[in-house]
Amino acid sequence: MRDLCDGRGRTVRYLRLSVTDRCNLRCMYCRSNVREHSIPHQEILRYEEMARMVxxxxxxxxxxxxxxxxxLFVRRGCDTFLSMLRARYPEIDLRITTNGTLLEPHISLLRRVNVHVVNLSLDSFDRGTFAAVTGRDMLPDVLRALEALLSARLRxxxxxxxxxxxNDGxxxxxxxxxxxxxxxxxFIEFMPMSSGTLWNTENFWPAGEIKKEAERRVRLLPEADSPASAGPARMYRIVGGKGRMGFITPVTEPFCLACNRLRMTSDGALRTCLFADRxxxxRGLLRHPEITDARIAQIIRRVCANKPVGADxxxxxxxxxxxxxxQMSGIGG
Incomplete structure (x- = not known):
């Protein structure tokens, strides 16, 4: 097996797979003010096809x-899919990103299938602000899920x-x-995503200013993660604290030259860069009875060779x- 590398020598080790484009929230930075059009059910990859892609x-x-x-938990049968992936690929570092509103009943399953990390989208601990950002008053559901995750000792x-x-205040x-x-x-810098984006220079809060605001309250010490677990965030240990704080800078300091990921949309489109529309x-290849896994892998290698630099x-x-x-909901968060 040869490494999957692009034309700039970046090695791809990470796949973000969107299970569905549907969501029970309407976050201002994800769906913005554009009229919602969900992908028709018949065009969404079946779980078996997603497992094959993995x-x-x-x-x-x-x-x-x-x-x-x-x-992901809006889609019926997601628990079965998680179990399927773990059974077939026991060595895969399996992670999820969720808004947490539907999460609590699934936490015991996450432990059983050894989900390594749960990323929880939570833009405010204030109920009113949460409702304004997401379009729904569901902060109590998310906080219950957060407490249950920590009680279950999930990362x-x-x-x-x-x-x-x-949320700057x-x-x-x-x-x-x-x-x-x-x-x-x-903290993730607000990105100017999609044709209906609400992003502008007035509501953009750069990571450098966010960090200074945090440092008025606590002392932050830089902390490097291991190469295996390192991501785009610059992480800091909080002196005297139980947790850590990080800053992700896709706008002010893009990390594209270290990008190691591909994205697969729920309707079977491979994206080599978040910012590129290509x-x-x-989907057709995954559904064709005569197309082998080796042929799909060959195509992915060829596609990956043209992976762009998103900062450009x-x-x-x-x-x-x-x-x-x-929109981000269609790409996969």
Whole structure:
């Protein structure tokens, strides 16, 4: 097995697989103000096809698979799919990203199938702000799920999309969470995603300013993760705290030259870059009875050779313009 490398020498080890584009929330940075059009059911990959894709990815040296949405637990049978993946690929580093609103009944299953990390999207600990960001008053459901995750001793990362004028006045809450709970709390810069994006220079809160705001309250010490678990976040240990704080900088300091990921949409399109609209349709190949796994792997190698540098696309856009026409719910969070 040869490593899966692109034309710039970046080795791909990570697949983000969207289980569905449907979601029970309507977050302002994900679905924005665009009218919702869900993918027709017949065009969504079957779980068996998704499992096959994971097998092809594993044959190419991909070690980490993250299931995303939309919200994955909106799709019926997701528990069975998780069990299927673990049974077939016991060595895969299996992770999920969820909004937490439907999570609590599934936590025992996550332990059984050894989900390594749960990323929980949680942009505010204030009920009113949460409802304003997500369109639904469901913060209590998410907080119950968070408590249950920690009680089950699952590794938790909270993802906070940082937005000036929305949650920039709530640093005390974020610091308190990272101080008192054994988790990673990561601020993600608001990205100008999709043609209907609400992003602009006024609501963009850069990571450098976020970090300074946190450091007015606590002392942060840089902490490097192991190469196997390192991601795009710059992580800091909080002196005297149980958790850590991190900062993800796709806009101010893009990390594209170290990108190690591919994305698969729920309708079977492979994306080599979050910011690039170019998609490679694999659904037909996965459904064709005469197309072998080896043939699909060959195509993925060829596609990967043209993986772009997302920062080039980002910096080429007009001021206050967007990258990628598709919304995040359609790409996979």
């Amino acid at each position: 097998g092809v990815a594993a044959s190419l040296g991909i070690e980490k698979v993250r299931l995303t949405g939309g919200e 938790v990362k909270i993802n906070v999309v940082a937005m000036r004028g929305v 709530q640093m005390d809450d974020f610091v308190h969470a990272a101080l008192t709970m054994p988790l990673d709390l990561r 998609e490679y349709r694999l 696309i980002l910096y080429a856009r007009p001021l206050n313009g967007a990258v990628a026409a598709k």
